[in-house]
Amino acid sequence: MxxxxxxxxxxxxxxxxxxxxxxxxxxxxxxxxxxxxxxTSKVKVVTNPEMTALINKEDAVIVDLRSVDEFKRGHVIGSVQLTPSDIKKKNIGQIEQHKSSPVVVVDANGLGAANIGEELFKQGFSRVYALKEGIAGWRSANLPLVK
Known part of the structure; x- marks a missing residue:
């Protein structure tokens, strides 16, 4: 043809x-x-093992974007709970001193974390990551959550 x-x-x-x-x-x-x-994103998506390595080797700060109720039901140990609106309003006092540390943004399913991570990057955080599949993926891999 x-x-x-x-x-x-x-x-x-x-x-x-x-x-x-x-x-x-x-x-x-x-x-x-x-x-x-x-x-073109400044935020790198990381897997569960990559996030674990960032926590253990580089003292990464974990920012949990879920609601206070969801956070209380189970979160990664040492996480800081901030809502997306807190970050957009630059209400980030809890993590302000960690601008040069790795910061991993975690949400329920991994779909919105990278966008909020971009906002943190714009606010001066130099090493921002987003957890692939969020807490749902973390939970399905039987990784520990604390209440």
Whole structure:
């Protein structure tokens, strides 16, 4: 099949399957957007073992973004509880002195931690990380939480 035969067939396919073609284009655009965003992000996403190493070897500060109630039900030992709105309002007194230390941002499922980590980076924190899969991933790996 040469190009002269392919293009009319492709156009006909697109006309007959508009929704599917649109969905594939949307998925493709989102994949590219996600890739570019992660490549340009100042926040590195870390796994459970990487976070454990940061805690044990470099005294990383863990910032738990969940609500006070969720935090009380179980959190990583030594975590500091701050809400995303606290961070956006620069109400970060508990961690202000740790701007040169590694800071790992943890949320419920890992979906919003990197965005809040970017906010900390803008506020002068030089080494910001986000926990992949958040507390849900930590819990599913049977890693310890304290109450």
């Amino acid at each position: 040469n190009e002269a035969e392919f293009m009319p067939m492709a156009i006909e396919f697109a006309k007959n399957h508009t929704l599917m073609v649109t969905a594939w284009v949307a998925v493709f655009v989102m994949v590219i957007y996600t890739f570019v965003k992660s490549a």
